[in-house]
Amino acid sequence: MTRDSYLFIGFLLLFAAVNAALLATGAIAADWTGFGVILAAGLTLSLYSFLYKDNPLYKFVEHLFVGVAAAYVLGLVWYNTLLAEIVNSLILGEGKDRWSLLMPSLLGALMLTRLVPRIAWLSRIAFAFVVGLGAGLTIPRYISSFILAQMEPSLRPITWSIEGLNLVIILVGVVAVMVYFFFSVEHTGVVGGVSKVGIWFLMISFGASFGYTVMARLSLLIGRTQFLLDDWLHVMK
Amino acid sequence: MRYLPLCTVILALCAQVHSQPEPAPIPESRPELRPEPKLESRAESVAGVEAFDTPNDAGGSITVTWPKHPEASASTMYTVFLADAPSGPFLLVATVGADGSLKSDNPGMFGHDADNSHTHFAHIEIFPAVGEDEGTPLIDGKAYYVKVGLSPADDSVIPSSDGFGVPSGNAIEAVPGGNFFNWAKLNNFILGTFICLVILGYISVARRKELYIRRIAGLEAIDEALGRATEMGKPVLFVHGLKGMESIPTIAAVNILSRVARRTARLGTDLRVVNNEPIVMAVSQEVVKEAYLEEGRPDAYNPDSVFMAAPDQFSYAAAVAGMMVRDRPAAHIMMGYFYAESLLLAETGSTTGAIQIAGTDAYTQLPFFVTTCDYTLMGEELYAASAYLSREPRLLGSLKGQDVGKLVLIFGILVGTLMATFQMPFLTHLFTSY
């Protein structure tokens, strides 16, 4: 019995004892909601055991989660789109719009032929429609919202003021970053210098993103700790 | 490159054309101005009224424009009347205040002419039914007649919908209809066509002759890392991103993998390729086997070196992190599109002292790779590296075409800001999404 298995059994016993106490004191109701909270707490602690070491308990819960998540999304796709729109309109619908979704449904079924090697080439028709249409929708909209709409605020008159100074800095930054991602000319001499400035701007924006991300991840930890301390253990005031 | 000035001139010409809306179909006669507004049942009519089908729309709408009245005061009210017959009952459809909608508020439709800022406009979409409340939308192709009145400041003449207060003078005819080109999107159309032609052009050029791309520093770092791994006799770990085979970053990663595999075959270093998706694994196996064949070392290739670690995000990261700590490879090469697990991989990798080289276009994950890896291929550098290695015309040409696009945008920003600073907002108007 290695040290880890002692830890494992110790954890299980402690977990059972705490839950028994909570149930006994009525802090957690002995109904489905209560069992739900206990289950969620158990799963949360098992996943946190990964911080100590990658262990069987972590792998068990991780794979359980993968299976449940896959079926959850399947349920949604069925009830929200396949049933609500396709099945209901094709079978129960009436009048002219009953068959309006027949063609896209056939095209969708074509996509599933990719799973059958012999007729997998049929799925290319569906993929060609999805990817081709997607590409066509992208081009004019990216030009409008990512090139034109982003250029216009950088083409404002420079004034002798803080905004003017900021505009100049933004101008230098945008041009320097674009020169950094320029591949037709060697990064030497003037181009090298400008792309160096580009790297500094990139580093500031990566630093800002890193600083922001710390908060994002911590919020998730705070959320889970609030769940453990409040909903489960009821120790928060 | 010499076509550049020519294209900018074309852009300039077209933008000029676009900013003058086509004149109203029937030139109306100009009613002469009365000496001074007399108090009587008829409101005084406004001069210079124009009415035409609203441009850039699917139809069912008329636009009426009229210049500001010379003695318009703050409380002046313009009244717009509509009828479906030249003499028919004129019904009130819109009232516009002195500070109401000006043509300069909508440059997408009316352009940027100087006198736009003192010309009012109004869109009419509903023909008011007499009596019941529900108006009916205008019918395309049907002629409607418009009159614009000026109700005096002291609103003694209260415009009402039963014809009282309708100005004298004859009405202006207009016919609503759907339009086949959205002139407000002209600059978008020209810029898009220019970019597409440049990219497609360079792709066809790249098929015929070699195109120059600057050396990518990250690739040297990879060669150096492979060399060091060989000296230490330790394996090299190649880690794929999470996206599938159809995604661009994964295609780029496989191109880089083939270069790495060719080098490890020549040096005899042990290469491990970790995957999380069956199709990517199958393609990677083919690529590595091919590389070992080309280097004349088919015997050195062992199929188990390219394997599935785990199918989903965090179990994949945990499995790979475990390998990094257990087998202690000398180099970690992480290429493709990564999500939040990038931090877990790179942070664990940095603890083993191995050389880490990453390449991803997942910009949100770049801060983690930049802080933990020895070298990071950032965003488009991943594509450039794959083009540099694979020498495929479609990748080289596309990259060069995008470079020309960047040049045009850089030129646009620099000159545009300069011109805007000297009150010449021409380029600012050109590069605006209407």
Added chain:
Amino acid sequence: MKALDIDRRIIFIFVFLGVAIPLMVDFTLPIKPTPPVIAAYDAFEKVAAEKPGSTILLSFSYGASTAPEMQPMARAVLRHCFRLGFKVVAICLWPDGVGLAESVLAEVAEEMGKKEDVDYAFLGYKPGTIAVILNMGQDLHTAFPVDSKGVSLAQLPVTKNIHPLTDFSFVFDFAAGDSIEFWWIPYGQEKYRFPFAGGCTAVMAPDLFPFLQSGQMLGMLGGLAGAAEYETLIGHPGQATEGMRPQSVTHLIIIAFIILGNGMYFLSRRSSGQATG
């Protein structure tokens, strides 16, 4: 260099304590709203003044993995919208956002006495990301023929006469991924120019500043701090404000570790420098 390597599990323990203790100890910190959050708040107020009682669209594009950060934000924005008398139509563009959106809607609606189908409607999840937005652009009833209870939109008072996206007086997207930057802005706001703002996880916030400056977004709530600032603005402190205490303490702990790490790094470099120098 060995001395530098504190076992990272020690850092983990510090971080956990930095989170748990402030949750149990009550000390308040002044939360000063920042311009992007104030801009979002003012945008809602302006639209409410111009079009009282109009209908707005809330798009839930986050999932269970970012619930602790996004639920407080959704609750705060929803409280503000109901208080301003807006009618709310809610949709999900991420699959596992459905359960979360339903619980927030039910909770806030009950708290503020709002009735389903009259004051708000929940239309459920539709796969297709940009295709759903393009569909809604043309006609909401094409994208969502029925609501999450299977009732046709034509029968619900709140969605009866809502067709293209321009019929909404305001659109707000809660984003855990790139649904604001690469779905809503290019495929929705670009064509229909409706007033648009968004709330996102802190990791996405820096990427959205160019859209704030260009006016494509009227305001932005970034992460738990953004939610806490919004709770302060609507004067209804909730989970986000409560979460700011541990945020502050843990941020200080991490900064301390960064400084410690760099300090020891320079010490070791100088000492090894002298040794070889």
Added chain:
Amino acid sequence: MLFLTRTLPLVIAFSCGVLAIAIYYVPHSAAQGMEEKLTLWLRIVAAFAYFLGLYSLLNLHWNRIRQHQAGWGYSVVAAVGFGLMFFFAVINDGDGPFAPQAKQGAYQWMFDNVQVACASTMFSLLAFFISSAAYRTFRARSPEATILLVAAVVVMLGRVPIGAYISDLIPEAMLWLLSVPNLAAKRGILLGVSLGAIGTALRIIFGIERSYLGGGEE
């Protein structure tokens, strides 16, 4: 046969692509109606695409179980988890699979207590890793790393109330960092990325890029 497997998809991709581009510039109601129909079809076909991802996941775990590969026990757990949730989705709290989805019941219970718990816990693991990363790897090794470090610390302090508590300059500095240099870098990246995306979309429409077809090249 080659026409069907190779050229037909490319013709479809080209025509759909060019049509989608053209519609953008034509406001006429006929074009808008076509756009509505095409995007509706896109949405319906996308719903079917989910099954491809699901199949590859289940197939993977099934193969691991069948061949008793390492860790096949965990694949059994994944399969059981999927089966259980699938069963709850089908019974739909008693209404059966053909009624609208129930708002409560075992399906919802599993979502609240398994999916939300596991998903948010997994992501919260990163809070620990980002802290240890901040300590071990955040070193001022080079000028670039120093800039990144300083920007991160200023933003971290500025984002929490304690920053404003220390001095009003910090939130101001953070806001400036975000709305000027960060904005410039992200705008530069965005312009580059959109040109890259347009390039990729073009290669797809003109059949130059065919990898999305998959199923290997004949």
